Amino acid sequence: MTAFYRLPYGVRRDQLARASHLTVAQLALLAQHRQATDEDLIENYLTTYGLPEGVAVNLRVNGRDVVVPMVTEEPSVIAAASNGGRLLTGDTGITTTITRRELMGQIVFSHVQDPQRLQVWLASHEQELLQVADAAHPTLLTHGGGARSLRVRILPPDWVSLDLFIDVGEAMGANLVNTLTEAVAAKIKASLDVDILMSILSNYATHSLVTASCAVPVDQLKTKTIAGAGVAQRIAEASDYAQVDPYRAVTHNKGIMNGIDAVVLAMGNDWRAVESGVHAYASRNGSYQGLSRWWVSAGILHGELTIPLALGFVGGATKVLPLVKINQQLAQVDNARDLMGITAAVGLAQNVAALRALVTDGIQRGHMSLQRKSLALSVGATPTELPAVTQRLAQFKQPTTAQATAALRAVRQANLKK
Ligand code: MEV
16 A cells, blocks of 8 residues: 555645545635645655744843744733733843853763763864864854863763764754764774674753843833732742642743744744753752742842744754744844844743733733624634624623624624614
8 A cells, every 4th residue: 555645735734635535625625725746755745734923022132122023822922022022121131141152962872881981082083072072063063163172970770972073053953963963983893892782962052151131120010900010920939839839830921931932833833852951950859849039129120031042043943934034034033143142032021911910900801802803713714704793792791602692693783784
């Protein structure tokens, strides 16, 4: 029998349609979203699954006002990022720092009889191994990148990891790191009788840390009913609490990642890599903790967020997804470091917006109008019907799908009479 992936597109689709009882309308939807340019991007391509893209505004990062493209299905995310940006706008707004941007490849040795001896050998061959790495991808050197250093870690009972730190220039760099790491592993194998289990990039990007920080007068945080000093104090308490309770820390960090993932997606980067690295970093002290810290001193609310964020400006999906180029242009970024900074800044803004809402009015109040909209859309309201449907839904505290369907029916009947 022919392997599924070898079948022509139409045959594959028809087999799926039969097995899943897809209707004519459903098939038409799949066809409507089918894009020839995506067909060779993944295996067993069926259609292109789109997500909404919008832009966050009001963000000032390192003294520059930026518009940040974000791709997300969650209604409140972009509104919260823009709101957070507004809350944190000062002279420079959010400032970001990146001390280095290196990716790590690791070569894992197993059943090592004398780990210390292997460690000494690897350390004494550092320069030679770095040269082997560079030779595996000479164009990297012409772009200012290259293998920078080695580190050896001995792990019980008899593992050794050789960590290779590589400056990948502006690239996303996963393939590049894998190529260099495999070349170094081959060189070691040719010189030593060792058991190498694997050679692969590590997504725990501890050598690509970015810090976003801000300092804003507490007055800027005030709500209609609560003075800024009180709000800032409660934001600081919420941040302290996320340090001690993993149940809260996960949600605290999820809010930060609402913003970060949306930017990473818009910029064609690997959000799974970012997610796994960030959550590992949140656990670096032995328990899972909030990634950001907020504190008040002398009438100023300070915030800081440090995360591993090895984003690339070129390569990978940035090349094949045409919207990425436009998104880079919208954000006016032309290098990986600026992209990392802006992304971390969105995380910090997203976090302050969530915390401020949580410790004052509660999250639902701000979410309600967006939820009414998505409820109306989910029952089939068109963009022109949306305002009238959401207006009808405003009378309900927690509108249901049935109420949204009834509201849409009423709007349509009223429109017929016009
Ligand atoms: C919802 O998507 C995100 C929040 O839960 C984040 C938080 O609780 O900090 C509002």
